[in-house]
Amino acid sequence: MNRGDTRQYLLLAAAVICIAGLYLAGTASEPSSISLADLDEHEGETVQVAGYVVHVERYSQASGFVLRNGSVSARVFSPDGADVRLAxxxxxxxxxxxxxxxxxxxxxxVTMLASAGHAVPLPVLAGQYDEFLDTMVTTNGSVEKVTDTAFQLVDGSCSITVRHPEGACNVSAGDRVSVTAAVRYDPGILCFYLSIERDDHHVALRG
Known part of the structure; x- marks a missing residue:
């Protein structure tokens, strides 16, 4: 190998090492993606977490919100006032x-993954009914206990009654459905329920 070839080889090797170093540095600085349940193991660290917004507070310049994933929730403070909405x-x-x-x-x-109006998992909704009270939501589940004016929507261990005008919903027990309705509270039985009241409220069969 002559001197010119050696010099080219050394330059190529140096370039490869430099690129590899930059890649490793970038990878090392990338925040870890963790579950909300593991926050206590990462105190003082920069992390990435994902979930549904179930409570929002606005301040003069900043905002705070509660992020929920399954049965676990955590408070988030955004100094820049992240523009997020319930669900x-x-x-x-x-x-x-x-x-x-x-x-x-x-x-x-704060990065938007899906804006409000998409389906909120029933377990998330069930954990924060009071936060969704009098808002319109979409959620999915299986149909049980059908009557002329109501049925139970079930997802795992969570369930909620869906009330509707007589004849408005043609569903059968076992159907998988998507429900868009208002979250209401019945003080007579101390219970939240979904109410189909308007033209943009509906029940749709899912495949």
């Missing part, structure tokens, strides 16, 4: 820290 599905990148003794995420970035 949005988002991904949050931020630092896990404690505020007033409780873990929260100080958000650096």
């Amino acid at each position: 949005d599905r988002v991904r949050v990148t931020g630092t896990v820290q404690r505020y007033e003794g409780r873990l929260e995420i100080m958000a650096d970035n």
Whole structure:
């Protein structure tokens, strides 16, 4: 190998090493994607988490919201005032820290994964009915206990009554459906329910 070939080889090797180093540095700096249930194991670290927005608070410049995934929830504080709404599905990148003794995420970035209006899993809805009260939601499940004006919508261990005008819903027990309705509360029986009241409320069969 002559001197020119050696020099080209060394330059190529240096370029490969440089590219590999940049890749590894970028990979190392990328936040870990974790479950909300594991926040306490990552205090002080920058992480990525995803879930549904189940509560929103607005401040002068900032915003705070509660992120829920399954049965686990966590508070997120956004200094930049992330524009999120109830039932949005988002991904949050931020630092896990404690505020007033409780873990929260100080958000650096909030990315929209699905905006409000998409289907909210029934277990998520069931955990925060009061937050969704008097709003319109879409959720999915199986039909049980059908009557002329109501049926039970079931997903796993969660269920809710769907009330509708007589003849408005042609469903049978065992059907998989998507329900778009208003979340209401019946003080007489101390129970939340879904109410089909308007033209944009409906029950659709799912395949």
